[in-house]
Amino acid sequence: MCLSSAQHVIASTDSAKPAKYVFVFIGDGMGLPQVASAEIYSSALKSGKYPEAPRVLSFTKFPAQGLTTTHDASSFITDSASSGTAIATGNKTLNGVISMDVDKKNELKSVATMAKEKGMKVGIISSVSIDHATPAVFYANVPSRKMMYEIGLQLADSGFDFFAGGGVVDPDGKKSKMEKKPGNVIEYAKQKGYKIVDNKEAFSALKPDGSKVWAVTEMPADESAMLYEIDRPKDAVSLSDYTSKAIELLDNPNGFFVMVEGGKIDWACHANDAMSAIKDVFAFDDAVKKAVDFANAHPDETLIIVTGDHECGGMTLGFAGTKYDTFFQKLQHQKISYVKFDQKLGQFKSSNPNAQLKDVMPLITESFGLTNKGGKSEMDLTEYEISLLKDSFAETMKAEDARSSDDGAYIAYGGYEPLTVTITHILNRKAGIGWTSYSHTGVPVPTYAFGAGAKTFDGYYDNTEIFSKLVSLMKI
Ligand SMILES: [Zn+2]
Numbered sequence: 001m002c003l004s005s006a007q008h009v010i011a012s013t014d015s016a017k018p019a020k021y022v023f024v025f026i027g028d029g030m031g032l033p034q035v036a037s038a039e040i041y042s043s044a045l046k047s048g049k050y051p052e053a054p055r056v057l058s059f060t061k062f063p064a065q066g067l068t069t070t071h072d073a074s075s076f077i078t079d080s081a082s083s084g085t086a087i088a089t090g091n092k093t094l095n096g097v098i099s100m101d102v103d104k105k106n107e108l109k110s111v112a113t114m115a116k117e118k119g120m121k122v123g124i125i126s127s128v129s130i131d132h133a134t135p136a137v138f139y140a141n142v143p144s145r146k147m148m149y150e151i152g153l154q155l156a157d158s159g160f161d162f163f164a165g166g167g168v169v170d171p172d173g174k175k176s177k178m179e180k181k182p183g184n185v186i187e188y189a190k191q192k193g194y195k196i197v198d199n200k201e202a203f204s205a206l207k208p209d210g211s212k213v214w215a216v217t218e219m220p221a222d223e224s225a226m227l228y229e230i231d232r233p234k235d236a237v238s239l240s241d242y243t244s245k246a247i248e249l250l251d252n253p254n255g256f257f258v259m260v261e262g263g264k265i266d267w268a269c270h271a272n273d274a275m276s277a278i279k280d281v282f283a284f285d286d287a288v289k290k291a292v293d294f295a296n297a298h299p300d301e302t303l304i305i306v307t308g309d310h311e312c313g314g315m316t317l318g319f320a321g322t323k324y325d326t327f328f329q330k331l332q333h334q335k336i337s338y339v340k341f342d343q344k345l346g347q348f349k350s351s352n353p354n355a356q357l358k359d360v361m362p363l364i365t366e367s368f369g370l371t372n373k374g375g376k377s378e379m380d381l382t383e384y385e386i387s388l389l390k391d392s393f394a395e396t397m398k399a400e401d402a403r404s405s406d407d408g409a410y411i412a413y414g415g416y417e418p419l420t421v422t423i424t425h426i427l428n429r430k431a432g433i434g435w436t437s438y439s440h441t442g443v444p445v446p447t448y449a450f451g452a453g454a455k456t457f458d459g460y461y462d463n464t465e466i467f468s469k470l471v472s473l474m475k476i
Contacts, residue, residue: 303450348360
């Protein structure tokens, strides 16, 4: 898209027509640092003498932009269940609660359900499992996000037209306390009329024939999520492919509501892995671009919102060791996600139980570009960094139940594989990125809007107002 087309859209939105085609993109864990670091990384790769902050992400060029507070009913730091509930239903609730009130008694109706009741088609897409908190708040009502079997059943009962992305975490209800289980969630969805598609050929062949579709990634990764973008083979189905397909299948005279979550931005930030987070921001933006193309073809009737549900990791641009400089180009040497490196490290560990740090250095160099050549390259480790690697390697080589579990170990490693998280900390700090947490933080997030009624999203407002603004613009 270009700015002029955005201006064209905003100039023509004074009509009182309802927003008929609505996209809500939620970058899970995507605060301003996650957005800015993706753009600064692009700039750094161009390696101009002076920094530019290019608007490489489609949504940072959107004509309407706001700041959104994310606190929930009990804390300034929300989780994805309570922030999702705020965005989807307009109500504050507690951490862990999926579209129910603070008493966990009353169900709250989501904007997606309201759209469905109005005759619009509805699509829900996520790069993590489809029963995870952010997608769940749009179609389920349960007192705890951990009730993933119940969430899966409610997905099948929702009657929504299109689900896509990761799989389900508890398909057979092994963790469920439900007394009479109606069986496997996928089989249950089939009984409810869903066409289940779990390979690329069948997915590509889907045509708008009115059937309800549930498309699951052919490569389920950690916790049934899609692969991290950095690990995704280029021909594997992407978040933007799912978004295109939603548009193709749901386009109809009554309009549609589509929610797309970039869920692994959050997971990468929990693990303090900046490169994986940045690549997932790009994958998320590729999905947004599909919606922008559609909006340009349907300018007066399409509304696109891009927001984050909260920041994650306390990511910031600037680190004590790099002072006023950043070196984001160093991140490009990272070739795989922390999860894929953990897998390789596990194999290394089982075949080399008495290994020393030097034995694993080739794997570290190949995966993250960090070298130990005595200061000859910008990717060389300092003595201080080598001492951090040695300590964390010693922890990694211990059996998990023999590792330290005190506050210091938590602050150093956050429950992640000690060597891996130390490597991403070192690489990120060399780039000039700092982290304060392995959890979410309470800073407000940016919200961007494009299309019919976008101007409503200028300003500083609470995440519950995203719901009220949407409902008002959609006239539902
Ligand atoms: Zn999170």
